Amino acid sequence: MGLNYQSTDQRFGSDYESEDTCVPSETESLKDPRGTRRMSTGFWIFVAALILGLPLFFETSTHLVNQCPLSYEARERMRDQEKRERQKMDMFWDQVEAHHCTTYGTRGYTAYLANLPIDYPNRIEACKETKLEIRGGSYFPKHCEDQGPGIVMGRWELNHNEPDCAPFWSWFRNKGCTSEGSGKRRFEHFLEHLPYGGDWREFCATTPVSFHGMHFPGAEICFQHNGGTYGQWEVEDSTC
Structure with missing residues (x-):
């Protein structure tokens, strides 16, 4: 049998040719400018979204943290205001008393505000906003006197052309x-x-x-x- 020998140069040359033929294609893709640009663009979009989203995230978190206490306080104030309004609607003038004539045809009157809770905070305001029904008319007081918890007196000067004052x-x-x-x-x-x-x-x-x-x-x-x-x-x- 005859043996087929190749020279050393021929063997190494063949090996090199095989290696050149079998080099992975991904090496070329890494060197592709289009692939590099796509990766770079995606990276910067991610960074921009992260930067823009952080302030909104912290603002939303702060709002959520503070929302519950503020809403609770607002509800408490609303309930307290509604309670005061109901109390004020139940108030009326009692112990109405006529006094001396103050000017021509005009007589002075005083009365005390009834159904006024001892702990009511705005006593003078309630006095000024409560009308006195007298002689077919409704009149707000001219003056209000806070005489202590639960005691407020109103004063009126009403012109009814009363003969005693004329x-x-x-x-x-x-x-x-x-x-x-x-x-x-x-x-x-x-x-x-x-x-x-x-x-x-x-x-x-x-x-x-x-x-x-x-x-x-x-x-x-x-x-x-x-x-x-x-x-x-x-x-x-x-x-x-």
Whole structure:
């Protein structure tokens, strides 16, 4: 039998050719610029999404942590407000008392707020927002006095043209010209039926009068003489 021998150079050459033929193709893919760009683009998209998402994540987490206490406090405030509103709706004025006349046709009244809880926080506010039903009308108080827990008094000055609060001017006197060339004449009236305990200055200034075709809401000048109350008016008069 004959043997077929190859030279060393031929054997090594064949081995090299085999190795060149069997090199894995992934080596070439790693060197492919398109594959590199795809990997780089995906990586940076992931980084950008992570950076943009972190603030939103922390904000959402903070909101969720704080949401429960705030909602609880809000519900508590709402329940407390509803409770106060129900309590205020049950309040009314009691122990209504009439007092002296304060001005012409006007009398003072006082009353105490009933059904007022001792621990009610806004007593003056409740007083100001509760009307008094009297003489066919509804009126808010003019003043409110907090006299301690559960005690609030309201004050009213109501004008019902009550006869006891309506004095009148009786006789009048022409006092002549105020001075020569003044163009004004002075008239004087006496105030009758001054209410007991009333302020004579207030009633003098608020009791209306009409004379010589003119109407006045009250006296321009008020004074007292010998226990009586007098009012004076100065009107234009060309003869003066």
